[in-house]
Amino acid sequence: MTLVLAAAFMMPVPDIPILHETSRNLFFHVPMWFAMTVLFAGGLVFSIRYLTGNDLRMDHWAEAVTRTGILFGVCGLLTGMLWARFTWGTWWTFAEPKMNLSAMALMIYVAYFILRSSYDDPEKRAKIAAVYNIFAATTVPFLIYVIPRQLPSLHPGADGNPAFSDITAPELRLVFYPAVIGFIALSVWIAQLTFRLTRLQIHMERTESGSHD
Amino acid sequence: MNIILFTGTILLAETILQTGALLQTGTILLVETMLPVGAILSPGIIQLTETILQAGISTSEAGSSFSAFMYSHNLIFVVLGVSLIIWLLLAVYLIRLDKKLSRLEKKR
Known part of the structure; x- marks a missing residue:
């Protein structure tokens, strides 16, 4: 990651009109969405595994990866807003479908945690949350990848614009792909920390309630 | 292109x-x-x-000085801002995890 960060700031980039040096944001902004997608896909897998095996560990994994996925999604949204402000001229526009649908996808996932907090029984909470997580995960490809590509958008690959692969200079890819791998690895590590903390909290609560009985 | x-x-x-x-x-x-x-x-x-x-x-x-600053040097400060947003958010999240962990350790 250190090498990726150093290269992201120090490597010479082609001078693209309007974007100028901000083409370097490709190494930061885009990997956020890749990491988020991988984590949400993980949430889908853990939710299915919970429903098939009734193992609460899977529910805790689903919760941890989803929580971390939202963190990376928020990073993607905020970095995108800053980038948009100085290249498109506005922090936010309701005319840009990818921007709005990504925010909508994140809101769907925020509702996952609201749903979780409304149940006290762990088994019931896990079951309802798993079902909801499966629904939420199925919306992500459509909201972030499919629908924005069908509508006019300033993002690459959308209707009227060349695809990402057509506009990315080869030298940018040398840093972009390692950045994607690095940020995904970082996100998985953070999700794992979150999972371990959740397990520890539950273990401590059980130990405490056991000692009180 | x-x-x-x-x-x-x-x-x-x-x-x-x-x-x-x-x-x-x-x-x-x-x-x-x-x-x-x-x-x-x-x-x-x-x-x-x-x-x-x-x-x-x-x-x-x-005439906003913030805008002028961000537009200077071919927008390089936008890249700096983007990377700072990411690292600040991740740092805040990790510090929160660390605090929760410290609380658990104290309870023990």
Whole structure:
């Protein structure tokens, strides 16, 4: 990651009109969405595994990866807003479908945690949350990848614009792909920390309630 | 070739320059860059770009020192801002995890 960060700031980039040096944001902004997608896909897998095996560990994994996925999604949204402000001229526009649908996808996932907090029984909470997580995960490809590509958008690959692969200079890819791998690895590590903390909290609560009985 | 991405601004750019609207630095740069490029545009892109630029114009802060700072040095400070947002958010999240862990350790 250190090498990726150093290269992201120090490597010479082609001078693209309007974007100028901000083409370097490709190494930061885009990997956020890749990491988020991988984590949400993980949430889908853990939710299915919970429903098939009734193992609460899977529910805790689903919760941890989803929580971390939202963190990376928020990073993607905020970095995108800053980038948009100085290249498109506005922090936010309701005319840009990818921007709005990504925010909508994140809101769907925020509702996952609201749903979780409304149940006290762990088994019931896990079951309802798993079902909801499966629904939420199925919306992500459509909201972030499919629908924005069908509508006019300033993002690459959308209707009227060349695809990402057509506009990315080869030298940018040398840093972009390692950045994607690095940020995904970082996100998985953070999700794992979150999972371990959740397990520890539950273990401590059980130990405490056991000692009180 | 990357210019194709923003060709939707040409028609709007011409209109804006004709009407002499007060624009922020970024929009002026964008307009100046796009004008020499001739292209056939899809109606959707034109409409979208108009909306986006209108929003940009309405939120423009003429003479804002923050904007001037961010636009300086070929927008490199935007990249710095983007990376700082990421690291700050991740750092805050990790510090919160660490605090929760410390609380658990104290309980023990």
